[in-house]
Amino acid sequence: MDLSKIKMVVSDMDGTLLNNQHEVSKEFFHLFENLKKQNIAFVAASGRQYYSMLDKLKPIANDILFIAENGAFVKKQEQVLMTISLDQTYITNVLEVVDKIDNAHAVLCTAQTAYVKKSSGDFIEMLKEYYSEFTLVDSQQEVSDTILKIAIYHHQSSENYLYPELKQFEDVLKVKVSGENWLDISEPNAHKGYALQKVMDKHGINADEIMVFGDFNNDLEMMQLSNYSFAMAxxxxxxxxxxxxxxxxxxxxxxxxxxSKLLLAKS
Structure with missing residues (x-):
């Protein structure tokens, strides 16, 4: 494994860079400073909202690129590089299905906030870990904002309870189990792989010059872009x-x- 050519590192957040308490380690921030000295770029890629990612990585926010909302929103410093929005017809249809699933909660994700039902109960408190900015509404069907993604949470299992009901949309939308409890629905090109390919093209990065870390199905497309893709244990x-x-x-x-191995190879 020759890591000496690596110019960019890309990491998922939950289940990957974050520990089970949703924290970034002090060791990572130390390693990042050494990556920066070696001119190795860092990209955080997550299903999380941009503002939630920003909270976790605030000390280095001005030095990194964010792929948020599973690739539907890409930002570097104050510049929004890409957004991909959902058609309103699809939003209406998806919400009608979600409303019929027991213990399911939909989140309408935008560039600035996320819309959640006021009647969501205990889910609202849990949501604060993943969404720093959100707005409570009586009816999600009446939201007129530009929606980038619909994130759906199930208390037991997204794979067992959400996917079987929502896979019917796969012919026209990206339906992705993105975590043990989360499933995301977006436009077909709104995924981490599409966003990362755009970033790689812009910076002239090849498959043997990028390192990618991931743990769940929403990481698959971006991991296929790298000769150095790492699955977490x-x-x-x-x-x-x-x-x-x-x-x-x-x-x-x-x-x-x-x-640490990468920095050793670079030295």
Whole structure:
């Protein structure tokens, strides 16, 4: 494994860079400063809202690129590089299905906020971990804002309870199980792989010059763009199947473990 050519590092957040308490380690921030000295760019890629990602990575926010909302929103410093929005007809149809699923909660994600039902109960408190900015509404069907993504949460399992009901939209939309409890619906090109390919093209980065870390199905497309894709030890079987390499779990600092090897190779 020759890491000496790496020019860019891309990491998912939940289950990857973040530990199980949703924290970024002090070790990572230290390693980042050394990556910066080696002119290695860093990209955070997440299903999270941009503002939530910003909260987690505030000390280095001006030095990195954010791929948020699973690729529907890309931003560097104050410049929005890309947004991909959902057609209103699809939003209406998806919400009608979600409303019929027990213990399911939809979140309408925009560039500035996220719209959640006032009647969502305990889910609203849990939502604060993933959405720093959100707006409570009586009816999501009446929201007229530009929607980038519909994130849907199920208390037990997104794969078992949400996907079977929502896979009917796969012919026209991207339907992605993005976490144990989350499923995301977006336009077909609104995914991390599409966004990352645009970033790579803009910076002239090849597959052997980029390192990618991930743990769940919404990371698959971006991991396929790299010769140095790393599945976390805690990753979904689909991710382990397509990743070129594997590292330690998110609780064992698997990303930091490989970044240390990268810096050693660069030195």
């Amino acid at each position: 805690n990753a979904h079987p689909n991710v382990k199947r397509i990743a070129k390499y594997q590292t330690l779990s998110n609780t064992e600092h698997g990303v930091e473990h490989i970044l």
